[in-house]
Amino acid sequence: MLDSFAPPDALDPDLDRVISSIRAELRNEYLEDHSFPWIVGFSGGKDSTLVAHLVFEMLLSLAPADRRRPVHIVSNDTLVESPLVVAHIATVQAEMEAAARAWRLPISVVTTRPDPDATFWVNLIGRGYPSPNRSFRWCTDRMKIQPTSRYIRQQAAASGEVILLLGVRRDESATRAGSVARYDNGTRLNDHNDLKGCKVFRPIVELTTDDVWEFLGTVSPPWGGTHRALIQLYRDAGGGECPVVTSQDDAPSCGTTSSRFGCWTCTVVEKDRSLTGFVEAGFAEFAPLIGFRDWLASIRNDPNRRMARRRDGRFLVTKEGVFVPGPFTFETRREILERVLELQTCTGQTVISDDEVARVRRIWAEDAAQAAAWEAEAGPGS
Ligand code: SF4
Incomplete structure (x- = not known):
């Protein structure tokens, strides 16, 4: 007191x-x-x-x-x-x-x-x-x-x-x-x-x-x-x-x-430092988070997991002629969500909130409608 x-x-x-x-x-x-x-x-x-x-x-x-x-x-x-x-x-x-x-x-x-x-x-x-x-x-x-x-x-x-x-x-x-x-x-x-x-x-x-x-x-x-x-x-x-x-x-x-005190999801760093330190210090329950982060970093540049169009509908090619892919495909977004929900179950921690899941699903529906409109605009065989 x-x-x-x-x-x-x-x-x-x-x-x-x-x-x-x-x-x-x-x-x-x-x-x-x-x-x-x-x-x-x-x-x-x-x-x-x-x-x-x-x-x-x-x-x-x-x-x-x-x-x-x-x-x-x-x-x-x-x-x-x-x-x-x-x-x-x-x-x-x-x-x-x-x-x-x-x-x-x-x-x-x-x-x-x-x-x-x-x-x-x-x-x-x-x-x-x-x-x-x-x-x-x-x-x-x-x-x-x-x-x-x-x-x-x-x-x-x-x-x-x-x-x-x-x-x-x-x-x-x-x-x-x-x-x-x-x-x-x-x-x-x-x-x-x-x-x-x-x-x-x-x-x-x-x-x-x-x-x-x-x-x-x-x-x-x-x-x-x-x-x-x-x-x-x-x-x-x-x-x-x-x-x-x-x-x-x-x-x-x-x-x-x-x-080392940044976000546990950070893929800007090569290797997560903070959670690795904590896991080595005995907090083994956080090991699955490190595994998830490493997986997320590994799929980033996989062309099969990225859409061709950017979110604004453009196809981007740099001055040097390099094609830059767009966002993650719907399949990959769904897979990430499934893995995040599994993480929640196995760690017992709130990783993503219900509100975030609802917003994610809303955006998927909007993006799918937009993608269909672009396809229709481009016409058959495009
Ligand atoms: S994800 Fe990494 S770079 Fe982004 S805000 Fe968090 S610590 Fe900073």
Whole structure:
């Protein structure tokens, strides 16, 4: 039970100084003389956990009368996340909500999701989009960028402006350092590249990975418990994370080998890393998901499984004269659905929702009618 706020445990003095200055920055910014809400992007990974932790602590350190600005802690669920990551996020969200209620903090915990008509399964099985790869990565925008951006836009429209706190750090990777540099103009807040009315605040941008782990390993979260489950999750997954994504610039690791916390269905990576790590760590129940993902990757470029026409009715040939096939055939879409439903039965997990299955069937009927119309237009013998 949270009846008093314990001060943080001991940290290395140098890191303590750095963290103290971040705490001061957060406090300073929060107490600015306006009421624009804060949106904390929370992916469940180490960096965004640290930002949420520091924001929580900062709010607790203020007198109740000074906690005037709403803070939204926003996670995005692509609906095909690694099951263990989903479970971890749900646990932490519940702890945060309970603590925020107990402490009367102006925090709301929010999950955004893709538009029901733009989920992975509706596009893959319904519309027959070939599984994403490097040159046709149709998923990041629909499943990650749009849901979070929609929420940010709504809040910005309601309040005039929002401040988006991201756990990006310069030392994460060379690509990330490049995208961070685009926001470097010497001020604390920068305009978001794509979202009007959204300022970006990166409070932990200068911390190193070691700093983040040292802090999380030493200081217990203000919402109760410890960060041990998070640390264990990284050990099991064996690596990187998929951060909150609000633009293509934020998504360099989405669908790369450095991302182990991405979608379990990801065929952009050569080999699934996150689920393999979890299965090797003893979660054998997820092995069938890896088998399915590998099968999905293997059928992508099989010409017998692809329609000749694209969904807009065209036949596409590149400048070099290479024919580019269209979506998966109806037979393959049906086979994918059957396999997904089998996965559900054998894992006991919800893999696809009833609503998605209904949408898939509706799209099949529309596509079949369209295909028949094209055939009739082309005439006999075409
Ligand atoms: S993790 Fe893979 S499947 Fe998921 S959005 Fe990123 S690229 Fe697409």
